[in-house]
Amino acid sequence: MTAVEPLSGIPLPAPAGGEPYLLTPGPLTTARSTKEAMLVDWGSWDGEFRALTAELRRRLVEIAGGGDAYDCVPLQGSGSYAVEAMLGSFVPRDGKVLVLMNGAYGQRITRTLGYLGRAHVTLDKGDYLPPRGHEVGAMLDADPAITHVVVVHCETSSGILNPIEEIAAATAARGRKLLIDSMSAFGAAPLDAATLGYEAMVSSANKCIEGVPGFGFVVARKDSLAAAKGNSHSLSLDLHDQWAVMNKTGQWRFTPPTHAVAAFLEALRLHALEGGQPGRLARYTRNRDTVVAGMRALGFETLLGDRLMSPIIVTFFAPADPAFRFDRFYALMKDQGFIIYPGKLTVVDSFRIGCIGQLDEHVMRRVVAAADQALAAMGVATAAPPSSALDERKLQAA
Template structure:
């Protein structure tokens, strides 16, 4: 399919752009799709669910016939918990690869589930590497599964999933991927990267609205998952079996959200699918990062690890810079940014996804420049400690 230029328009009624990793700014068409009511048991809605599942599987490319798609009500974290509980058996042991809040959340989830696990914690800004994974797996034959975050949005780092997969399967183990903030904009084709299951949600790179996540898993893993889950509501096998038998969700589905998501999938295809969507996001990132660096801001990550999803910037050392004031003034100018999650130094994040293009990103830079002037910030340079921390990336 030939990609078409995406028409980006300002949000309605003076709404600000959401420069976040989701929820994000959606198109008019996606919003308007929610104006109709649907019966969850009706044939029309069952057809909508079937179409949605099929379209998501198409993004896997060659080999997708071995997989199936199971939507799950709730936020992305609901779907992650469902994946972990359903595909990791009660006597399994998991290696969690963490370099930010979402890897740690997976470990916390496994603790709640009473699933044995260990954590490779790389801190705020270093990626887990394949050789590290291989070494841990070689030293601990009890490990059955590896959990990896595709894009760790607490830092904005795009983790090296391909080498992690190679290390995992080279050791005869299984990989589960949290691709919450990457799927739909960064390729995850099963012919190129091996994994048993991945999870994402409606309100990320496909540009729908919050309300459900989805698990895409090998059919063999779905069949083997029976009886693993701790939860009635979050049992992926039960949801899958019920959907395949009846075409319906087991419990009340977010009907309006599904309708909006189908409209978002149309826009995704028009833009050229994963490649087209990812190219726009990457251009958004490049334009915004270049402009912010010209203002004196420094990114947490070197270019090699910058994802096209969200970028973390160090807060300026200037004593006149107060993040809450910066946030409020940016919002007045039409842009909602995101607080940072780093533990050592202060930071903030700017998302690159949603209904935005490079022209909008230039407006973001202009707004930041004006805001610094209003605050009396003479320099956006970060404190020395921030640069010392970043230097560890090259170590």
Template structure:
């Protein structure tokens, strides 16, 4: 494990306190300064190294998995996984507690796959007992779709108990680990799953342009002909890479080069455990500092992820998020708007090339910004707290 060197942004470049794209190292940026031929042997070797490193990142039990890179954003890869691995006569149980679970359900609707949704709202995770009860009552369900970290709110969902309930019912688990893989372990020896997807611009700290699926080999082999899409057929992509070492269609060559550099930096830092520890330290420092400023987190501490934290917008009439955002950007920090269904909120990411010194700097900038805006209190509106309490009471009932 090595200490991560955090370079100050270059002239005019802000810190991205977002869940991807995020702030990257100079070396990752510099890796994109060379052109690569997509069919060239050197680039094929790069693709092979990326695939091998990602499988190795799974840890114990990962040897039976294959890596399938796929062009496009994270949502492309989620749709590729769902359309390739869920048979046309299958049915999915989608576990939703934010925008990304609901997006998975919408993808299934568009591709004509049967599904049902367990929607937990913005504040709570799906629990293993709930999954078990639904699977017991609905034998038609073949697959469970879980979001590892729901970045709408920042919830880190209890993947282990969801996987246990799914396996006990004899069903198959598909994981959207877009914002968690690389910092939160998903060892197949402990968590039974058929496949997960993630993206180049998340916890491995590359840049946007492709994602990847890690899938059990036997499951991938059996998926031929399932896909609803030519370009998003993960089985066909895997078969081509196994045969020729090439991507089926034009790959994002510069992004792959940057990602390979990011993978090497990830390993040098100490792998998943070290990356996750840095992010968790960032989160703890951020949440503590924001509470000292008077802000309140949307979530209880038990469900806070090390990826991104959501805060209620202040009730103070002097506070307006667009103005707050612009003033912080002028100070060199880019935040993330809220993405919730009920309350006004905003999010601050703790991943990327950040450490405690950056977190301290953003806390200082937020304090100065509130003063400049004339915001006396950062406390949330009582209506937002009442709405949360009402929802939690309904869940208990």
């Protein structure tokens, strides 16, 4: 692969060693310098590593706009570990949660709450539509027992960017607490803690900050962290205890992902160099616009209209042509240097193309060209989806 053109002063080389670009919602393609940061071994108890942890926490609160009212608690494991930790630590055992669902990750939150034994109700919008503030307000008015609202910021099973501002306003107006799964959006989509007033937000190292897998993190109100003592169902996932120990000793309670932390500090440096959240959002938006325009020109249809489509990942309907098989399409795309993502819709066949990671619009043009070549190799005459998929989209949107 040849290097792509620099963007905004940030060089975006092709992945090292000819490895493919990851067009997924994370793990994603990382910068060479981020990979190189993992070449040093760290002692988890050492003062230099504790300084890395402190810097990580400070910078994430800064990106979140949390000021003195918020703190950051990193936690070993995947993003789902951090989501479960957030739910188990901040929702008391006698609490009740309203889960806003429009895809697989809202469904996973509901399943997690079931494991935790926390009472919950759902607002299920299907695959195509976002929950709206007035709907949240109506459900909260009808059920005073609800203590918390949980929403996925970007539902990557469809690519919807949910309207966090109106959901936060409806929740705050009724004195309830808001928990946000911003796993695939934090660092690119705006999520200002001081404006939204959420109780806690969770994300992961290997998403829009463009680090590597190994830990998630929660940005939460300090008073809520203090009040969370005794809520958790789990020693390992107890955010209050992790927070208290980190503040006392500077250390993680259990073995930290030292190399992932070092890589994340480099990823944070690159994030700031690109212009922080606004700069990253601008690049991801160009990526989305480029791939959507190109794929539509090939005949593909997007699940969502332009108004609801996030700059994180785009869902495309699978073509109706009987010559199209996703596993073959995937292999042909990989052969040309691009790993795409299978669909996760509940009703129709689809696939997804991520817009995040060390990619720019020049790479996305190559993605479109690779898709064109893959269709030709498969003998697909048209990329148009089945009429049933379009009918389902109209039905859901009605």
